[in-house]
Amino acid sequence: MARSGQGATLSEHTVSETDALLWDRAAAGDQSAFSVLFERHVESLWNHGYRLTGSWSQAQDIASATFLTAWTRRREVTLVRDSALPWLYAVAGNIARSENRRSTRFLRALRRVPLDDTEADHADAVARRVDSDRRTREVADAVRGLPKAEREAVELCLLGEVSTADAALLLGVAEVSVRSRLSRARARLRTKLEGSR
Numbered sequence: 001m002a003r004s005g006q007g008a009t010l011s012e013h014t015v016s017e018t019d020a021l022l023w024d025r026a027a028a029g030d031q032s033a034f035s036v037l038f039e040r041h042v043e044s045l046w047n048h049g050y051r052l053t054g055s056w057s058q059a060q061d062i063a064s065a066t067f068l069t070a071w072t073r074r075r076e077v078t079l080v081r082d083s084a085l086p087w088l089y090a091v092a093g094n095i096a097r098s099e100n101r102r103s104t105r106f107l108r109a110l111r112r113v114p115l116d117d118t119e120a121d122h123a124d125a126v127a128r129r130v131d132s133d134r135r136t137r138e139v140a141d142a143v144r145g146l147p148k149a150e151r152e153a154v155e156l157c158l159l160g161e162v163s164t165a166d167a168a169l170l171l172g173v174a175e176v177s178v179r180s181r182l183s184r185a186r187a188r189l190r191t192k193l194e195g196s197r
Contacts (some may be wrong), residue, residue: 020082020183025075045088051159052096054137066092067086089160142192150185
């Protein structure tokens with residue numbers, strides 16, 4: 001909004017700026033430019049986190065961790081066609097994989113603990129119901145099981161809706177390689193997901 005006699009506020013200027021311009025300012029320490037980038041991409045990143053995990057609470061954690069990483073590594077960010085979103089998706093994918101490995105180790109350790117006669121916490125049951133979109137979890141698990149090159153292509157192009165050309169730039173490969181990886185991944189996913197029904 002414009003303040004009387006002072007022209008437009010900072011947010012009106014930054015909203016119309018490209019990610020590249022905002023990121024240059026953020027890299028120099030401009031927190032307001034980073035805030036605009038956050039507002040611009042947080043919903044997409046949250047949805048991407050959900051597609052990776054099948055859990056809204058995990059998606060929120062992934063989005064938060066991704067933006068924390070983006071702020072701490074703001075001088076190292078690789079924009080694709082002046083967009084920060086592909087890089088943010090790649091970071092979110094790495095965070096989701098790390099979290100999955102950590103959770104798997106924790107569950108293995110938990111299974112070794114002897115059961116006692118304690119009563120289950122009602123809050124745990126509610127949390128499980130909220131996060132129980134079974135099919136999305138199956139897809140996320142199937143994607144995690146793909147070979148690395150195929151998984152990266154799927155996370156960016158199919159789950160993140162990044163174009164194959166942009167994914168190729170980000171991954172440093174030819175666009176035809178991304179298309180080939182997607183084709184192989186689709187075939188693997190189709191076989192794996194149809195077998196789980």
